[in-house]
Amino acid sequence: MSQKVFAPWEDATEKPLIQFKGVTKKFGDFVAIDNLSLDIYQKEFFALLGPSGCGKTTMMRMLAGFEAPTHGTILLAGQDIAPVPPNKRAVNMMFQSYALFPHLSVWDNIAFGLRREGQDKDAIAARVEEMLRLTRLSKFAKRKPHQISGGQRQRVALARSLAKAPKLLLLDEPLGALDAKLRQDTQFELMDIQEKTGTTFVIVTHDQEEAMTVASRVAVMDEGRVIQVATPSVIYEAPETVYVADFIGDVNIIQGRASQDADKVRIDWAEGQPPIIGTTQKTFSPSQTCHFAIRPEKVAISTEQPEAPNVLQGRVIDIAYLGNLSTYHVELPDGTMMKAQTANTRRLSRRDITWEDNVWLSFTDTAGVLLER
Amino acid sequence: MRRLTWFNVTSLTLGFAFLYLPMVILILYSFNASKLVTVWAGFSTQWYGELLRNEEFLDAAWVTIKVAVFSSTLATVLGTMAAYVLVRAGRFSGRTLFSGMIYAPLVMPEVITGLSLLLLFIGINLDRGVFTIVLAHTTFSMCYVSVVVSSRLTSFDRSLEEAALDLGCSPFEAFRLVTLPIIAPAVISGWLLAFTLSLDDLVIASFTTGPSATTLPIKIFSAVRLGVSPEINALSTIMIAIVTVGVITASIISKRASVAQQRDEQAAARAT
Numbered sequence: 001m002s003q004k005v006f007a008p009w010e011d012a013t014e015k016p017l018i019q020f021k022g023v024t025k026k027f028g029d030f031v032a033i034d035n036l037s038l039d040i041y042q043k044e045f046f047a048l049l050g051p052s053g054c055g056k057t058t059m060m061r062m063l064a065g066f067e068a069p070t071h072g073t074i075l076l077a078g079q080d081i082a083p084v085p086p087n088k089r090a091v092n093m094m095f096q097s098y099a100l101f102p103h104l105s106v107w108d109n110i111a112f113g114l115r116r117e118g119q120d121k122d123a124i125a126a127r128v129e130e131m132l133r134l135t136r137l138s139k140f141a142k143r144k145p146h147q148i149s150g151g152q153r154q155r156v157a158l159a160r161s162l163a164k165a166p167k168l169l170l171l172d173e174p175l176g177a178l179d180a181k182l183r184q185d186t187q188f189e190l191m192d193i194q195e196k197t198g199t200t201f202v203i204v205t206h207d208q209e210e211a212m213t214v215a216s217r218v219a220v221m222d223e224g225r226v227i228q229v230a231t232p233s234v235i236y237e238a239p240e241t242v243y244v245a246d247f248i249g250d251v252n253i254i255q256g257r258a259s260q261d262a263d264k265v266r267i268d269w270a271e272g273q274p275p276i277i278g279t280t281q282k283t284f285s286p287s288q289t290c291h292f293a294i295r296p297e298k299v300a301i302s303t304e305q306p307e308a309p310n311v312l313q314g315r316v317i318d319i320a321y322l323g324n325l326s327t328y329h330v331e332l333p334d335g336t337m338m339k340a341q342t343a344n345t346r347r348l349s350r351r352d353i354t355w356e357d358n359v360w361l362s363f364t365d366t367a368g369v370l371l372e373r
Numbered sequence: 374m375r376r377l378t379w380f381n382v383t384s385l386t387l388g389f390a391f392l393y394l395p396m397v398i399l400i401l402y403s404f405n406a407s408k409l410v411t412v413w414a415g416f417s418t419q420w421y422g423e424l425l426r427n428e429e430f431l432d433a434a435w436v437t438i439k440v441a442v443f444s445s446t447l448a449t450v451l452g453t454m455a456a457y458v459l460v461r462a463g464r465f466s467g468r469t470l471f472s473g474m475i476y477a478p479l480v481m482p483e484v485i486t487g488l489s490l491l492l493l494f495i496g497i498n499l500d501r502g503v504f505t506i507v508l509a510h511t512t513f514s515m516c517y518v519s520v521v522v523s524s525r526l527t528s529f530d531r532s533l534e535e536a537a538l539d540l541g542c543s544p545f546e547a548f549r550l551v552t553l554p555i556i557a558p559a560v561i562s563g564w565l566l567a568f569t570l571s572l573d574d575l576v577i578a579s580f581t582t583g584p585s586a587t588t589l590p591i592k593i594f595s596a597v598r599l600g601v602s603p604e605i606n607a608l609s610t611i612m613i614a615i616v617t618v619g620v621i622t623a624s625i626i627s628k629r630a631s632v633a634q635q636r637d638e639q640a641a642a643r644a645t
Contacts, residue, residue, distance in 0.1 A: 066535055086538045099536035103554045112550075113540030146636070164540070 006216060007231075008041035015078065017042045017168065017200050018063065023072035025058055025224075032058040034224035035072070045194050045201045047211035049247075050221035056204045060170050063202065064093045077167065087116075092166040096173045098157040100145040106156050107132075107141040113164045131159040134193060151182050158190070162197060171203040175210060187213050208248050212236070220244050236295075242371050245293040250327070252299070252338050254292045258284035258370070265370055267292050270334040277309050280370040294368035296341035299361050301328050303352060308362035314338065316357045328353065330361055396613060403606035410601045420607040430608060433592040437572060439503060440588060444510035445567035451511065452518025452567075453560055457548070459519075460526040478516045486513055487580030494581060501583030509581040510571040517570060518563035521627065525559035558630030565623035569616045 008014040016039035025033040032055045040046045048056040061067040062074060065086030073080050081089060092113070100109055110131050114124045132138045135155040140148050145156065154174065161169055174190070175183045191214050194201050205211050211218045212232040219229045220243075228235060228244045239245035242253055254276065256269030265284060267276040269292070276292055284290055305311065314330035317337070321344075328340045340361055344351075353359060403421075407414030424430055459472050478486060490509045499505055529552070537547035553560070575590035582591065589612065596605055 064535075064539055066538075086535070087541045087543055091539075093536070093539045095532045095536055097530060097532050099530065099532040101533060101536070101551055101555075112537070116541035116546070160536075160540070 006043070008044070009039070009217065014041060016040060017044075017077055018202075019073075019075040020059075021073045021075065023059075023062070023069045023074060025055070025062065025067060026070045032224055033062075033069070036224070036226055038219060038226055038229065040200065040202060042200055043198055045191065045203070045214055045216045047215035047218045048202065048204045048221060049208060049211040049218050050206065051247075052206055054221040055224040056206075056221050057172060060093070060172055060202065060204050063168065064091055064170055065089050090167040091170060092161040092164055092168075093170040093172065094157050094161040094174050096176060098145075098153050100153060100156055100160070102145055104144075105141065106137060106143055106145070106148070109145070109156055110160045110163050112160065117164065127163060131163050134162075134196070135159040150178060151186065154178060154186065155189075158193070162193070162199065165197075166199065168200045168202065171201060173205055174203065175207075176205075183210070184213075190214055212248070220247060222247075238369060239293065239371070241373055242291050242293065245369065245371065250296050250339060250341075252294050252296065254294075254336065254338075256290060256292065257287040258290040259286055260284050264365065265290070267370075270332070270336065273312070273332070273334060274310075276368075277365040278368050278370050279366045282370065282372070284370070284372075288372075291371040291373070292368050293371055294363060296327055296339040297325075298367040299338065299340040299363050301330070301340040301342060301353060302360050302362070303357065305360050306362045309365040310363050310367075312338070312361045314359060314361060316353060316355055316359055319353075319355065326351075328359070330359060399606055400610045400613065403603060403610040405603055405606075408603065410603060410606070420603040421611075424604055424607050424611075427604065430589070430592060430604075433587045433589045436503060436586050437588040437590075440506045440510060440578075440586075441568050441571040444507045444571045445514060445564050447507065447511040448515040448518050448567040449560060449564040452515040452563060453522050455515070456519040456523035456526055457552075460523050460529075475519055476516055478513050479520070481513075483513075483574075483576040484580075487577040490577065491580045501581060502585040505581045505583070506578050506586060506588065509577050510567075510574060513574075513577060514567035514570045517566050518560075521563040521566060522556065522559050525556050525627075529556065558626050562623040562627035565619050565626070569619040569623075572612065572616060572619070 018038075018040040020036050020038040023033055023036045024031065034055075036055075036059075048059060050056050058067060062069055063076075063081075065081070065084065068082060073082065075081070076089070076091070101112065104112065107128055110128045111124050114127055119127075128141075129138070132141055135158060137152060137155055137159060140152060140156075145153055148156070154177075158174070171190075175186050178186060187210060190201075194214075203211070203214060212235075215232060217229060217231055218235050220227045220235065222243060228240045230238075235244060235248055239248065245251045246253065254267070254269050256267035256276070259266045259268070260280075260283065263279050263281065265278045265280055267278060267290060269276060278292055300306065300308070312332055314332045316328055317331050318329035320327040320329070324344060325341055326344055328342070330338050330340060332338060338361060402410055402413075404416050404418060405413055406417035406419065455475055459468075459475065462468065487509070490505075490512065494501055494505050494508075533551055533555070534547050537551040538544065542550060573590065574588075575594055578588045579591050579594075582588070589608065593605055593608060596602065
């Protein structure tokens with residue numbers, strides 16, 4: 001039995017759960033969202049990623065019903081949600097500040113939404129208990145929000161927003177206030193809960209690592225536009241623009257002039273330097289300006305000249321030691337800085353490259369990506 | 374820094390003397406056995422007993438309490454509504470004008486407020502009595518309530534209301550179930566403030582009252598014109614006591630509860 005890969009966005013017959021159709025949102029003269037179209041499918045864990053002020057929170061608030069689009073429509077399960085007020089939407093939100101009700105206990109916080117639906121007492125109690133179990137909070141049911149820890153509060157907020165079994169759960173920077181260690185644990189917990197409940201999650205974050213970890217697809221946003229929507233691995237390995245390549249992870253960008261021969265491209269990037277050879281599916285016109293983007297971990301560093309399609313010589317200026325990895329900052333003869341990263345498989349004392357050393361950088365002709373802009 | 378220098382002690386004594394000496398004398402003389410106000414003839418509580426048998430004073434006290442309860446309740450409802458709208462409405466043109474207009478009665482001379490209310494009541498041909506005093510007191514105490522409540526609302530985390538809406542509350546339910554319980558201490562201390570203000574007021578009440586209703590301050594004022602009696606001293610002492618308790622309670626409630634609430638709220642918002 002072959003396991004089916006979860007990729008509804010590649011299936012033309014699949015109907016999206018959420019559709020943004022030409023949505024524009026203006027605050028006065030400021031354009032927060034600029035003619036944006038986007039499809040999100042059922043059971044997806046969709047991440048909106050971008051720097052602060054890129055409009056990702058505005059998109060989320062439009063889905064929750066706290067803002068209305070200036071132009072365009074948002075469809076939820078095929079229905080225009082513009083006329084539906086927030087309290088009538090099958091959408092729940094987990095707030096950045098958690099927004100737990102300080103005067104209610106954990107139990108009452110979780111039961112709050114269920115009570116508004118007018119369910120009977122036993123059904124509410126059963127559902128609250130279920131949520132408490134799911135988020136491992138059963139012990140803290142009677143406590144007030146200020147009597148529990150940050151991680152627990154975060155789980156109460158999650159339980160409260162999941163209690164009504166929404167079609168869509170919005171998470172606004174849900175882990176922003178947690179420390180690094182707790183954040184990692186919680187990310188996996190979130191993924192686990194998302195899988196168990198089968199709810200569609202849309203998460204807003206400015207933390208690229210978080211988006212890469214949890215999401216089935218990531219939309220990289222900038223200034224009210226979606227720059228690229230793809231799976232984390234495609235975003236990382238095949239960014240479409242320099243902006244995306246630069247925003248996600250570390251990258252070396254070299255600008256040059258292209259001359260193409262079938263799928264191989266020669267990039268002349270500096271006087272007196274050997275051209276870089278890259279591979280692409282795109283077509284570049286002769287001597288078109290192009291950007292060659294290569295991740296530091298795909299650049300090998302050595303003290304002797306290696307055999308490779310691309311070999312550059314340089315001098316080590318700086319070494320960033322990260323424990324498991326070391327990043328070497330290498331200055332090429334024309335002054336360009338290039339980063340190369342190696343895994344520290346050997347103990348530090350036996351490292352054979354150090355400051356001011358002359359080294360060789362090498363990479364294959366498929367290691368980098370060629371970008372037009 | 375905290376040393377009690379002679380300068381500090383002197384200024385403190387002078388300040389408190391100015392503030393409280395008259396009241397202390399009033400309270401002392403209310404326990405005077407002599408009928409003559411200026412002659413001390415030993416300790417006695419007889420004037421308090423006499424006060425309780427004085428029908429006129431008891432009537433006036435009853436009117437005053439009725440007026441204070443109704444006007445402060447009405448002022449709390451209106452003042453809270455006004456504060457809510459002004460804080461929540463965000464920026465719109467003329468906002469400063471609106472909030473300024475709500476707070477203007479704070480600095481308006483009482484004589485003018487009283488006179489204008491009197492003209493209004495005559496104009497619409499309203500019989501003056503308890504009802505008109507209630508209306509008048511509501512008018513001026515409402516802005517105090519709205520100051521107290523709006524200062525609490527500005528520090529209120531708006532996402533709590535959004536969360537309530539998100540979980541299925543109508544805007545009114547969100548106010549009733551989330552906002553009101555959280556700002557309740559401010560609302561209560563606003564009510565107490567309005568209550569004591571109404572208890573105190575002489576000027577506006579005397580403008581807007583009719584022959585059927587006499588409040589305690591009016592009663593005291595007219596009685597004093599015929600000469601100060603120890604009975605009046607006793608009555609005033611009781612009023613000082615009520616007002617003091619009211620004001621202290623209001624400030625304790627608002628301080629303690631709002632500090633605690635805000636601490637909880639911040640704790641709930643902060644993660645670790």
